[in-house]
Amino acid sequence: MPQNQLIKKQKYPEFFRPLAVSKAFRSLWIGNALSTFGSAITNVILPLFVYELTDSPMAMGTIMAAYMIPVVLILPVSGVIVDRFNRIRIMQIADLIRFLLMMGLMTLGILGRLSLPVLIVIMAGMGLMNGLFQPAFAAMRARLFVPDIRNAANALNQFSEQLLRLIGPSIGGLIVSFASATLGFGIDACTFFLSFFCLMFLAQAGSVEKTKTRKETFVHECFAGIQVIKKNTWLWVTIVFFSFANICLSGMITVLVPWLIKVHAHLPNYMYGLTMSGAAFGSIAAAFLFGMRKQWRHRGMIGYSGVLIAGLALWLMPFAHHSFLFVLFMIVEGAGVMIFGLIWETSMQELVSPEVFGRVASIDMVGSFALLPIGYFVTGWLAGVLGGIGAITLMSSLSVGAAALILFVPAIRNFD
Numbered sequence: 001m002p003q004n005q006l007i008k009k010q011k012y013p014e015f016f017r018p019l020a021v022s023k024a025f026r027s028l029w030i031g032n033a034l035s036t037f038g039s040a041i042t043n044v045i046l047p048l049f050v051y052e053l054t055d056s057p058m059a060m061g062t063i064m065a066a067y068m069i070p071v072v073l074i075l076p077v078s079g080v081i082v083d084r085f086n087r088i089r090i091m092q093i094a095d096l097i098r099f100l101l102m103m104g105l106m107t108l109g110i111l112g113r114l115s116l117p118v119l120i121v122i123m124a125g126m127g128l129m130n131g132l133f134q135p136a137f138a139a140m141r142a143r144l145f146v147p148d149i150r151n152a153a154n155a156l157n158q159f160s161e162q163l164l165r166l167i168g169p170s171i172g173g174l175i176v177s178f179a180s181a182t183l184g185f186g187i188d189a190c191t192f193f194l195s196f197f198c199l200m201f202l203a204q205a206g207s208v209e210k211t212k213t214r215k216e217t218f219v220h221e222c223f224a225g226i227q228v229i230k231k232n233t234w235l236w237v238t239i240v241f242f243s244f245a246n247i248c249l250s251g252m253i254t255v256l257v258p259w260l261i262k263v264h265a266h267l268p269n270y271m272y273g274l275t276m277s278g279a280a281f282g283s284i285a286a287a288f289l290f291g292m293r294k295q296w297r298h299r300g301m302i303g304y305s306g307v308l309i310a311g312l313a314l315w316l317m318p319f320a321h322h323s324f325l326f327v328l329f330m331i332v333e334g335a336g337v338m339i340f341g342l343i344w345e346t347s348m349q350e351l352v353s354p355e356v357f358g359r360v361a362s363i364d365m366v367g368s369f370a371l372l373p374i375g376y377f378v379t380g381w382l383a384g385v386l387g388g389i390g391a392i393t394l395m396s397s398l399s400v401g402a403a404a405l406i407l408f409v410p411a412i413r414n415f416d
Helices: 003-009 014-021 023-054 057-084 087-111 116-144 150-178 181-202 218-230 233-264 269-291 299-319 323-351 354-369 372-386 388-406
Strands: none
Touching: 014 023, 014 150, 014 269, 023 087, 023 116, 023 150, 023 181, 057 087, 057 116, 057 354, 087 116, 087 181, 116 150, 116 323, 116 354, 150 181, 150 269, 150 323, 218 233, 218 354, 233 269, 233 299, 233 323, 233 354, 233 372, 233 388, 269 323, 299 323, 299 388, 323 354, 372 388
């Protein structure tokens, strides 16, 4: 039998097919996996470094605000840029600048000249570049994750991201303990450079094909994504829903779950780490399950049921009387949110035209990120007024109720 026929007859598990059959997927996936790993290390090292430098929670809050504000501000504009120019080149520019910023962070740390104002400027630059990179990355996924491998490609991408976000913090902790924070910043810098190198193999795939010949103004292009979203009930209802749901879910996980474990249940610090690892484990398991099938039916019901189940898991957490249950509930929460996220990702790739994908993706990201600071403030305020348990009960009930109500919308319930 000819060798080429033998290769065609080879069978791969559906989950791993993208790696076997798509060179473009491999290049994009490896680059993203490397940069995700580096960022996971920095996410642990940075707050430890800041507290060593300033011993001030306010300083850490200022740095996070400096990072998030440029992200939110550039997203509406970056969507237009992504749909006008070569998306791979945009990603490479963002990777190169992030490499230089993290190398600068490492160099200044070694020289002992790293101060809070410098950190704020560097993290603002990182936020700006991430706000440019993410819509381009989303648009490239839509182009390269073709229907034949789409479910598995999205699942494998999320599987690896969650796995590396699980491993990265442990390595970051070891680096801080046995070396120095500056080494971690240097490792992060190198991952951005390696991602830049991986993207070199995809330059042609990043070009944007225009179907319209009429010249459009920049302002009109900014609103083109909104017009696309308005025409599809699944898109606009879901984006509006998650603008609200993220306030509840992210607020509880970031603000109230640590309080529940550390203060209310008086559990040791490592239990918080294990609990949050449970969320990552649930996400990984859900991604693997999702990627094992080429097609899923009744995606609207499955996706919103995942959100509903995640909200119920958080609602049950205050009633847990054993540390194992905290981990179990977060496994369920992570799996529910991941299942919805994968269905949302694949549906976007199916429904949105490649030439406007960057703008639609940027609007989706604005909906996800813009209200998060408000969500953290509201969560803290509710905890002060109602108590931590009351705030968890109210916010989880609101997320469950909202997901259940959305399922009464025929276009959502029947989305297949």
